[in-house]
Amino acid sequence: MLQTARPLIVALLALLTLGPFTAQARDNAVxxxxxxxxxxxxxxxxxxxxxxxxxxxxxxxxxxxxxxxxxxxxxxxxxxxxxxxxxxxxxxxxxxxxxxxxxxxxxxxxxxxxxxxxxxxxxxxxxxxxxxxxxxxxxxxxxxxxx
Incomplete structure (x- = not known):
């Protein structure tokens, strides 16, 4: 079960890590x-x-x-x-x-x-x-x- 959940966990962690950068890019739009x-x-x-x-x-x-x-x-x-x-x-x-x-x-x-x-x-x-x-x-x- 953990083996099949691992890719999902990695994807969620990536989204959580990148989330602030994506929001910052929108806030800094010119x-x-x-x-x-x-x-x-x-x-x-x-x-x-x-x-x-x-x-x-x-x-x-x-x-x-x-x-x-x-x-x-x-x-x-x-x-x-x-x-x-x-x-x-x-x-x-x-x-x-x-x-x-x-x-x-x-x-x-x-x-x-x-x-x-x-x-x-x-x-x-x-x-x-x-x-x-x-x-x-x-x-x-x-x-x-x-x-």
Whole structure:
């Protein structure tokens, strides 16, 4: 009898342990979030996009600012290698975020300091206007996350 009850007991203990975190996540819900991504590391880019998608899944409108080499994620010809465990690229995760209603912009310095033009960017990605981004960063209701 105890053998058959053990999985149920473990599941109940897990729920009791996770319960406060789930309630806390609901209590801390925000309407918007700003993710600033400038890392050239593919794993860092991937994790930033995974977290941005998770925030969008939880109802937040997520804005992404892509600077330096991270701006390459927004290129139509992004050639990154898929990463485990889901075999997706950070660029594909960015596109998924856009499909969820998120927004993405490249830093104002990205295009002028690269060989790329606005025509090279995927649909839905534009060039950031510093006053707009500064306003989001200064807004206490919009948490800013940097990677």
């Amino acid at each position: 309407d918007e979030a700003l993710v600033i991504l400038s890392s050239a590391s593919q794993q860092t880019q991937g994790m930033a996009m995974v977290l941005a998608n998770a925030m969008a899944q939880q109802g937040a409108k997520v804005h992404v600012l892509l600077c330096d080499r991270a701006g390459d994620l927004a290129l139509k010809d992004d050639q990154a290698e898929p990463m485990k465990p889901r075999n997706v690229t950070p660029g594909q995760l960015l596109r998924a975020l856009l499909d969820k209603g998120g927004s993405a912009r490249v830093c104002a310095l990205y295009l002028p300091n690269s060989e790329h033009t606005p025509a090279d960017l995927i649909e839905g990605v534009s060039v950031a206007m510093p006053p707009e981004i500064a306003g989001q960063m200064l807004n206490p209701d919009i948490p800013t996350f940097t990677f």
